[in-house]
Structures are given as structure tokens and as C-alpha cells.
Amino acid sequence: MVATLLTIMIILLLFGFPMMIPLIIAPLIIVIFFYPNFSGEIIIQQMVQGISSYVLLAVPLFIFAADIMATGKTSNRLLDFVGAFIRHLRGGYAITTAAACTLFGAISGSTQATVVAIGRPMRQRMLASGYKDSSAIALIINASDVALLIPPSIGMIIYALAAPQVSVGELFLAGIGPGLLVFFFFALYSYIYAKIKNIPLAEKASWSERWGVIKKAIFPLGFPLIIIGGIYSGIFSPTEAAGVSVLYALILEVLIFRTIKVADIPKVALSTGLVTAAVFILVAGGQAFSWVISFARIPNMVAEAVMGGDPTAIQVLIIVSIFFFIGCMFVDPIVVILILTPIFYPIAIQAGIDPIHLGIIITFQAALGSATPPFGVDIFTASAVFNKSYLDVIRGTPPYIIMLVCISVLLIMFEEISLFYRYFL
Amino acid sequence: MKILRKLDRVIMKIEEAILSYAIILIALMVTGNVLSRYFTGRSWAFAAEISEFAVIIATFLGISYAARKGRHISMSAFFDMAPAKTRKIMAIIIPAITAISLFLLAYYAYVYTISSFERGRTTTALLIPVYLFHLFIPIGFTLGGLQFLRNMWINIKEKDVFLATDKKDYL
Amino acid sequence: ACGGGSTESSTDEGGSKSENSEEIYNWNFVTEEMEGQVQFEYAREFADLLAEKSDGRINMEIYEFGGLGSEVDQVEQMQDGIVEFAIMSPGFTGTMVTEGQLFALQFLFTDDMALNQEILNTSEALNVHLSKKYEEHNIKPLAYFTEGAMQWTSNKPLQSPEDFQNFKMRTQESPLIMESYKAYGADPTAMSWSELYTSLDRNIVDGQENPIFFIEDASFNEVQDYMTISNHNIYVAMLTVNPNFYDSLPDDIKKMIDETVEEMRPIAYDLQDKLNREMLESIRENETHSTEIIELSEAERDAFRQLALPVREYFINEVVGEDGKELLDMLQKEIEEVEE
Numbered sequence A: 001m002v003a004t005l006l007t008i009m010i011i012l013l014l015f016g017f018p019m020m021i022p023l024i025i026a027p028l029i030i031v032i033f034f035y036p037n038f039s040g041e042i043i044i045q046q047m048v049q050g051i052s053s054y055v056l057l058a059v060p061l062f063i064f065a066a067d068i069m070a071t072g073k074t075s076n077r078l079l080d081f082v083g084a085f086i087r088h089l090r091g092g093y094a095i096t097t098a099a100a101c102t103l104f105g106a107i108s109g110s111t112q113a114t115v116v117a118i119g120r121p122m123r124q125r126m127l128a129s130g131y132k133d134s135s136a137i138a139l140i141i142n143a144s145d146v147a148l149l150i151p152p153s154i155g156m157i158i159y160a161l162a163a164p165q166v167s168v169g170e171l172f173l174a175g176i177g178p179g180l181l182v183f184f185f186f187a188l189y190s191y192i193y194a195k196i197k198n199i200p201l202a203e204k205a206s207w208s209e210r211w212g213v214i215k216k217a218i219f220p221l222g223f224p225l226i227i228i229g230g231i232y233s234g235i236f237s238p239t240e241a242a243g244v245s246v247l248y249a250l251i252l253e254v255l256i257f258r259t260i261k262v263a264d265i266p267k268v269a270l271s272t273g274l275v276t277a278a279v280f281i282l283v284a285g286g287q288a289f290s291w292v293i294s295f296a297r298i299p300n301m302v303a304e305a306v307m308g309g310d311p312t313a314i315q316v317l318i319i320v321s322i323f324f325f326i327g328c329m330f331v332d333p334i335v336v337i338l339i340l341t342p343i344f345y346p347i348a349i350q351a352g353i354d355p356i357h358l359g360i361i362i363t364f365q366a367a368l369g370s371a372t373p374p375f376g377v378d379i380f381t382a383s384a385v386f387n388k389s390y391l392d393v394i395r396g397t398p399p400y401i402i403m404l405v406c407i408s409v410l411l412i413m414f415e416e417i418s419l420f421y422r423y424f425l
Numbered sequence B: 001m002k003i004l005r006k007l008d009r010v011i012m013k014i015e016e017a018i019l020s021y022a023i024i025l026i027a028l029m030v031t032g033n034v035l036s037r038y039f040t041g042r043s044w045a046f047a048a049e050i051s052e053f054a055v056i057i058a059t060f061l062g063i064s065y066a067a068r069k070g071r072h073i074s075m076s077a078f079f080d081m082a083p084a085k086t087r088k089i090m091a092i093i094i095p096a097i098t099a100i101s102l103f104l105l106a107y108y109a110y111v112y113t114i115s116s117f118e119r120g121r122t123t124t125a126l127l128i129p130v131y132l133f134h135l136f137i138p139i140g141f142t143l144g145g146l147q148f149l150r151n152m153w154i155n156i157k158e159k160d161v162f163l164a165t166d167k168k169d170y171l
Numbered sequence C: 001a002c003g004g005g006s007t008e009s010s011t012d013e014g015g016s017k018s019e020n021s022e023e024i025y026n027w028n029f030v031t032e033e034m035e036g037q038v039q040f041e042y043a044r045e046f047a048d049l050l051a052e053k054s055d056g057r058i059n060m061e062i063y064e065f066g067g068l069g070s071e072v073d074q075v076e077q078m079q080d081g082i083v084e085f086a087i088m089s090p091g092f093t094g095t096m097v098t099e100g101q102l103f104a105l106q107f108l109f110t111d112d113m114a115l116n117q118e119i120l121n122t123s124e125a126l127n128v129h130l131s132k133k134y135e136e137h138n139i140k141p142l143a144y145f146t147e148g149a150m151q152w153t154s155n156k157p158l159q160s161p162e163d164f165q166n167f168k169m170r171t172q173e174s175p176l177i178m179e180s181y182k183a184y185g186a187d188p189t190a191m192s193w194s195e196l197y198t199s200l201d202r203n204i205v206d207g208q209e210n211p212i213f214f215i216e217d218a219s220f221n222e223v224q225d226y227m228t229i230s231n232h233n234i235y236v237a238m239l240t241v242n243p244n245f246y247d248s249l250p251d252d253i254k255k256m257i258d259e260t261v262e263e264m265r266p267i268a269y270d271l272q273d274k275l276n277r278e279m280l281e282s283i284r285e286n287e288t289h290s291t292e293i294i295e296l297s298e299a300e301r302d303a304f305r306q307l308a309l310p311v312r313e314y315f316i317n318e319v320v321g322e323d324g325k326e327l328l329d330m331l332q333k334e335i336e337e338v339e340e
């Protein structure tokens, strides 16, 4: 039965069907043929269950807030702000890109939004200052993945949904360390790269220019403060934080900057709605898939197989990492997290792994897998956004993949990288 | 034909309105609930139910709109790398099978809605019968199936490869 | 299967009438709790007893909460025969079988848990009349049992109804429970328990109610400063079976199930009693996260009781109507009789 499920899933997936089809049809076929007494209704019931969660409401809201800010050119304010302080350094434009992706990641929950909002303008600036297109695109793809680690993060929300009793708020905090680590690695690489390739230095910003961009960026910079601060002072839950960030974004763009008219809001909401629909049908299908797996007792079988060898916590983390990494190369990270978490979560807990740390490892592998050739979904996103061929997009990625693999080894070995926040609580 | 085209436009406008206002409604409910609790000390018991309704309607009625715009997530590595002729064949077969699958799901969703109706469960705060929420699922799958049939048809009719009726292959 | 036609899902050739056959039965049993909690341990014990009685012919797969969806999904799956047995809290079917919400009425049962269990075992109001309401919805209750008395945990001391003023109380999603806390002056907020720990920690809600074993198991005591031994209600759960499935079983198997249900009654009582005692000690002895335990005096409990009584009017007028009034009256009479 497992074989049937996976075969149908993989065949439909590789043929390029919309991902919802393998996800929903594979379990439906299992129900029809292996449990003839059941009605296929169960698939529908679980799809509804999959999207009926208060926690999940944070996803469209964070996307909405990011869409409002992207429409209102907030991303450009952040770019100018970062650039004014960093661009004159060796590798300045590359470091600016990495930093801006990290900053915008603190507003947006999704990689795709970051590629569009930061990647588009920064690619132009990098090309103009002498970078090769392939290295600019590779940096943009991988730095945008930081958005998944820096709060707010859709990946973490989905993980908390699949792992009961894990708090989204704590996951958010735990992502900051690894997110910054990735930024430092990328910045260091950019510096060395620029030195070797002899990329010319950009002109240093004057203090009056800096003062100007600070003034323009000060409100958008308050954004992460509101999200993290609001959650930790106990004023609101992560879902409510997402609601408040929509309100904040609207106040900024409609009232203060006046870059969006009230009449334009439904149009922005439509673009959010479109992304939400595409994502939520996968979340719904993921739950149906998960139900069949649970009902067939597959998690128990995997647990017996894995725990039979009495593995150490590190070994379990390595197994988990490999499964999520490979899964995310083929399938959207949301789906992978939804389906694999219920299988591996009990095993990891039994092996003594901290559930928050596990969530960070999983989110990290999701980011890494989806940026890795040949199948990572980010590559196709970038190919569509930049209108470049597949090969052009992947040419520059190997150094980043190597760095990310190194970081994931560090993460597996030192849980303090994600759990350091506990010293401050 | 003209009537059909007009009907199509009307449906598209409705889909757009639903997606857009579902998001705005969720934002209003969640934000309103926080503000109400913060300033008056009272929560909105109905906020979660209305948001849930908005999510269901956006997700299932969004199937056809995302299909129209070619925005469903897929693993397109092999599709993109395939030669033009193969791509053309795939661009006909994939939407055809997808449409059949969605019609099948529409049937099961219809059966589920009937079950919901017979069970007679209501929501807790507003006491709305839950089958009214579920009613949109078979409708969504049916409209989605129809849109994928159109995605198939445009590839039969036209010479170029289309990812959706509103989206030409970007290669 | 609209509302449950299909019967023994994974039984080979189920429903044959041959007694003493060597037929093997594989059934599914879903609970709303995890390993180590009352419902799951009940199910495990139930399965063991049945396996023993049937010489291993009856095998039950027990599902923890989570894998098969929400509590409401589980109910529907039992109604559809996807799982044969389920333990469910009446609260989660409260908008379908409204009469079941009577278990949310506070200070309804006695203060003696052994007596309460006796009422649950023998009450005609519950075992005949309420069960009939469930059977109309394709749910056959086999037994009602308690998981223990409900207590409050909070971030400030709860000793009198005044302490509930502007108090953000987390409840299950039941209008009647919410109404009960409004009667105390609190601001009830419905929330899934999966979000509860963090919400208590961050003061998004100020308190919650649960039996002690659940409070300890979910670590709510870690994020709350006070636990009030209020015994304001008892947590009741039902063992249920899909009626079509049950009716299709041969008589000897049905008899085995019925016997096991009876044998489980004292076991279930001891199970919750032991778990609740042990966990109370564990909360008391937890020094890293100390929780002050407040025991209410009878006079203090009476202040709450006075405010809880009018909620019964709300229950009758707004929730169930005449039919339900008869049921409640009958149950109250039975409770009074046992108390004497």
C-alpha cells in the first residue's frame, strides 16, 4: 500500500501535474481500492480539517502584509537603507542584497515574495556594478531562503501545525540565530568573491544621504519589533501578530506614505488571495495524505525501523535532515513539512531532541532543499521571475549549497544556535 | 459563444471578488478581535468561525482562478526540459486528467456535503449549519475542473503551448 | 456512506452468525487523548480485556489524538464506520446532540466521585434517554465515565466570583461553557488546547479548566501560578461504538463487548483516581515551576454554585427546550436520590 501511494504520487509529480493532484488523488485511490468499505468523503473531510486552524490564518495575513509593503515600495526603502551603510564595502552590493533579503525576510514569510521584492531591484544594481548574472541570481535565490528562517515564517507555522504543543512564537525566536548565521556566511563569501573577481568599489554614501534613508526606513524597520515584541509581551498570539502587521502595513502605506489608495486594497488582497488559494489547497491535500498515512500506521512502522537501531539524537537529526532535504527538492516545502513531520516528530522526541530545535532543522532543510538543483522549487520560481533559462539559474548556486550544507552540519551539532534565545527569557 | 464569453467574465469577476474579500474579511476578523480584546477586554467569539468560512471559500473557489492564471504549484522540471512537441502533448493530457480528478473530487465533496447536512452540526458561536460552509467545496471542484478543461482546449486549438488560458508558456 | 452505512471495515467476512467460529476481528479504536492519559489508557485496557476474552481473535488498533484529525473528525469517522470504537467528550458533539451539553453544567453532580461514577453507571436519564439521542445520530454510547473533577488554573488567585472580573478564561468551544463563565463575570475565550500552553505563558488568556491529570500532562502548571481545587464539575467522556457495526456482530462477540464494558467501569474509576492523585502530588512537588494550590471552602464554593444555578435556565431555554428539560429534571432527581 505504501508503495502504491508513493508510486502514484511520484509519477504524477514528475509529469508536472499541479501538485494538488498527486497529493489528493493518491490517498483517494488508496481509500477506494484498499478500504472499499470507506467512502471517499473522508478525503474531503480531512481537506477541510487541514485548513481549519486558527494558527494557519497567520499565513494569508503575513502574505497580505508583505504584499501591501511590496506594492507600496517598502522593499525599496529597506534596500536604500541597507545600501547606504554597506554598499561601499568590498562586495558591497552583494552584501547589501543578502542583508536586504534578511531584513525583508523579517516582514515576509515566504521565499517567493522576497525574490520578487528584493531580488528584482537588486539584480539590476548588481549587474550594473559588474557582477555576473548567474552569481547575482544564485545569491538572490539563496539569500531569499533566509526569509523562511527569520520570523515570520510560513514554514514554521506549518511545522507548529503538524507538531502539537509547539509554540509558533518560540519557533520564531529560535529562527533568528540560524538566519543571521546564514547571512554572515553569505556576506563573508561575497567579500571574498568580490576581492578575487576584483569587483569595483561603490561610492560611499554621505551622512546626509544616510540620514535621508533612515527617515524613510524607520517605520518599516519597526515592523519586526511589533511582531516579536507583541508576541513576547503577551499582547497577541502569532496569528494576531499577523493581523496587526496587516494593520501596520496599511497605516504605513495608506496613511503615512500614501503610496496605496484605499480603493487599491482589494487589488492587493486579490494577489494575496491567489497565493493563499494555491498554498491552501496543498495544505488541505497534505492533511488528506497525512490521514491515510496515520490510518495505515506508517508512523509507527517508521518509528520501529528507526528506533530499532537505538540511534543517538545526532543520528536521528541526520536521518530527519536527509528526508526533508530530499523531499523539498521535489515537492513544495509546505507539503513536505505537513506530511513528514507527523512521522518523524515522535521519533525525534523519543530520541530526546528539543521540539523547537527540530522545527528549526526541518525549516532549514526545507529552505536548502528547495534551492538545490536539479528539482528545487525556488529555481523554477527564479526562472519565471527573471525570465532566465533553467541552466542560467543554477550555474552559480554550488558555492551557496556548500555553505548551507556546512551550516546545517553546525546546526545539527550545536542546538545552541537555535536555542540561545532561552538564555534571554 | 458571445454569451459564454460574457458568462466566463462574470465568473472570473466573482472569483476575484471572493478571493480578495475573503482575505480582507480574515484581516478584519483577526485584527478586530485583538483590538476588541485589548481595548474593551472582550473577545469576538465569532471571529474564528467567520475566518474559517473565508478560508474554505477562498481555497476551494480559488482552484479555478489559480488554474485560469496558471498559478497552481507544480514540479515542472521535466515539463520545462522537454522538447516542444512533448510539451504540447503534456499540456493537453495534464489538464485533461486534472479535470477528471477534480470532477471526481466534486462528487465526493457533494456526498460529504449531504452527510454534513444530515448530521445537522452547527458552528458554536453563530450556530450556522456547517453544511453551508461545505456547500462551496463541490462548487469549487466543479469550477476548477471546468477551467482545466478550458486549459486543455486552448492547447488543442492554438499552436503555442499554454500553461493556462491566461498564461502562455514562458520558455 | 451518508451518516454511516458501512460496517466492519477491516473484518474478514464480518457479520456471520456462526458462533464459536475462529473468525479474526480487526477493529479500530480512536481516542481524544495521548498515551498516559485517561482515555488512551482506558482504550488500551479495553482492548487487552477483549483480546483475552476472545483468545486473541479480537485485535484493536488504538489511535492517539492527532493522526486522524480533530475531535469532530473522529466522531464523523466513527459514524461512517471508518473506526468502530471511539471515546468522545459530549462537548465536541454539543451542536449536534445539544442535550449532551448538560455535562457542562457546573455543580450538577455530587462532591463524591465514587457516587458520581455510580450515577453515570446507572442513570436512566443518561443510559437510556440521552443515549437514544446519540443513537439518532448513529452514535451508540456503551458507557459514561468520568476522567476526574475539573479544577481551575490561573495567573492570579481565584477564590471568589469577584476574582473572575475581567478574567480571560479559556474554554472549549461550547456556548454553554462560555455562558457559565460569563455568569461568573469572566471573559471566556474559546481556544484549541494545542495553543493553550503558549497562550497561558504569554498571558493571552489568564486561566483554564481541566482535570488534574490533564493539567500536569500538558504542563499547564508550568505556566500558571495558581491551581484552585474547585471541583466545579466532573469531566465526563463516553465510550461509543458504531451502531450498525455493533448490530451486525454475532451474539457471542456482542456479549464479550458488553461484559468488557461492565468490567471496565471500576477500572476506569481507579484509573482516573490514581492518575489524578499522582499528578496532584507531582504538581505539588514541582519546585522549578511552583504552583500555589488553593482549596476552596464549602462557603466559597457556594458563592460559585449560586451563580452557576441560573445557567441551567439558559440551558433549557436557549439550548435544549422541553425535551431536554425532562432529561435534566430526571437526572437531577436521580442525583438527589443517590445523595440521600
Ligand code: NA
Pocket: A104, A105, A106, A107, A108, A109, A110, A146, A147, A148, A149, A150, A151, A152, A153, A154
Ligand atoms: Na520570514
Ligand code: NA
Pocket: A160, A161, A163, A164, A165, A166, A167, A168, C194, C195
Ligand atoms: Na502547535
